[in-house]
Amino acid sequence: MATLVDNQGWPEIAIEEIADVNPRVDKASIPDDLPVSFVPMPAVGAADGTIHVEETRPASKVKKGFTAFLEGDVLFAKITPCMENGKMAVVPALVNGYGFGSTEFHVLRPKPGMDAKYLYYYVSSQSFRREAERHMTGAVGQRRVPTTYLKECKIPVAPLDQQKRIVAEIEKQFSRLDEAVANLKRVKANLKRYKAAVLKAAVSGRLVETEAELARREGRSYETGGQLLQRILETRRSQWKGKGKYKEPAAPDTTDLPELPEGWVWASLDELSDVVRGGSPRPAGDPRYFGGPVPWITVGPLTADESDYLHRVPEGLTFEGKERSRYIEPDTLLLTNSGATLGVPKISLIGGCINDGVAALLGVGYPLKRYLVNFLRTKTMTLRRINQGAAQPNLNTSIIKAMIVPLPPEAEQHQIVAEVDLRLSLLRETEAQVDANFRRAERMRQSILSRAFSGELINESTFLYTTAAASAI
Known part of the structure; x- marks a missing residue:
């Protein structure tokens, strides 16, 4: 039923009365070999009304399993998080007049007397989307705006x-x-x-x-950078407490490297630190190891923001889980070495266990630790281009150790x-x-x-x- 808006006397009318919701298209009349526009979800912009309709497919390939629409229709993403992000648009001119796209679109076809852009601006507004979010149904990650709800929503006309x-x-x-x-x-x-x-x-x-x-x-x-490097190496050698005989770190090959400023020297990360990788308790999710008080440092917290420091983590290990992982002391330099966000350096202000997506550079003092953060930030994209043939980007410790640092x-x-x-x-x-x-x-x-x-x-x-x-x- 229509009601009146007090200040203008505009009626508030249910969307199904001013637009056809998910109208049918006569697919049988479309020749199978006819090229038509194809619009996947990524082709619709978030909260900006943009839509790309240049991609084409033969009609025979999209008649089944895709949503059909025409020029002037309003596309409304119904699934989370696309709806919340504002993936809505007015359909522009289409190849041969027909469009097909994701089944996660509702289609609104304005009736006579209704301007498509007027309808688009209303349903794409943040207030409308927030209310629609409250009425979504379905499982987490697959929640959708029901057709019935959309039809009954009222719009001031x-x-x-x-x-x-x-x-x-x-x-x-x-x-x-x-x-x-x-x-x-x-x-x-x-x-x-x-x-x-x-x-x-x-x-x-x-x-x-x-x-x-x-x-x-x-x-x-x-004291030159070269003298500093020798001091670091002597300290590491004298403080060695590992198993077996101390192994001298590998010096870098500087043959093709550019000349450094006076007093600087090339050094490998292997020379400047003890590079170790974390480890995850197995099996993953075992209640004996997870859900305890020991901070559990994974890639997520390290890449959550652009700061140089890690202050807190949301998860923890039990003390038994700690024994099956690698514990690092507070003020340790960490580097993500797995996934799309590898190569992010951060100094952990908390002690905790690091998983196998994180490497630790041990034995590095101030100010070298802060200098290395700056250096590693210049190498993030270079590290991400390294492909070791794995399913996802990954750095082993040998690659990290071999990184060459200009040391002042x-x-x-x-x-x-x-x-x-x-x-x-x-x-x-x-x-x-x-x-x-x-x-x-x-x-x-x-x-x-x-x-x-x-x-x-x-x-x-x-x-x-x-x-x-x-x-x-």
């Missing part, structure tokens, strides 16, 4: 001429927002490039004045770490402001839609136009 004015005003204001958001994205990209440039400069001797230059100007001697004097490391921290701190503040503006833009977008369907948007537009005209007179 303005007269057609006002619908078109509302759509035009929405798109005018969205266009301004889109320009602002595009500028924010450019700023975000520039900040990302700046961060990469800072880290690259830090590990190539171009971020701060080198210790060699400072010592020469001040007329003093200094320890005094210079202190200066590099301090300068990187300062610059990235300022960068994070700017990023936070940009992210706040992204959120503000989204709030403004939803506010525009809210005002549009209460009639306020075209009233504001009319008022501004009348005022401007009166001023001109």
Whole structure:
């Protein structure tokens, strides 16, 4: 039944009265060899109304098992998380006039007197999606918006001429927002490039004045990177408590490496640290080993954010599980070595057990530990391109050990770490402001839609136009 919206007198009408929901298409009339547009779920943008219809398939391949639609229909993703993410769009011109796509789309075909874009903007609004989410049914991960619920949802229906004015005003204001958001994205990209440039400069001797230059100007001697490396090796040798005879770490082959700044030296991670890999208690999920108080450090917590430190983890092992894993002390440098997010370095501020997707670089002190975090961040993408033929990206400890590090004097490391921290701190503040503006833009977008369907948007537009005209007179 239709009800009235107080402020405009617009009736609120069930969607099934103003649009055909999941209408049938006469598939038998479509020649089997006719190319038609094919729209999988990824072809529809999230909360931006974009849709790509360039992909084609023979009609015979999509008549069965796919959702059919026509130009001017509104596609509405019904499954989680696509619905919550706003995968909705108005269908543009299609190849030969027909489209087929994911069975996870509801199709809304506006009836006469209903503007497709008006309907799209209403059902794609955040408030509509949030309410639809509350009415989803099905198992976790497979929850969907029921057809019955969608049919019964009510929409404030303005007269057609006002619908078109509302759509035009929405798109005018969205266009301004889109320009602002595009500028924010450019700023975000520039900040990302700046961060990469800072880290690259830090590990190539171009971020701060080198210790060699400072010592020469001040007329003093200094410990070079080579002397530091020898000190590290002697300390590791003297403190060896492992099984069997101490094995000297492998020195890197520097034949084809570029020249380093004065006072720097090439070193392998094998020389600078004791690289070990974690281990998972077996069988996985055994209640004897999991669900206890010992922090369980996996790839997930290490890649949850872009900070350099790990503060907490959501899971734990029992003390029996601890004996079947590898425990690391607080303040240990870790590196993810498995999955799509491998190559992420982080210093764990907590002690805990690491699983087999994580490597630990033991025996590294300050400031080298912080310097290595900066260095490893410059190598993340390089590490991810390494393919060992496994089902998923994976780094064994031999690859990590063989990584070659440009090692500056320890005094210079202190200066590099301090300068990187300062610059990235300022960068994070700017990023936070940009992210706040992204959120503000989204709030403004939803506010525009809210005002549009209460009639306020075209009233504001009319008022501004009348005022401007009166001023001109």
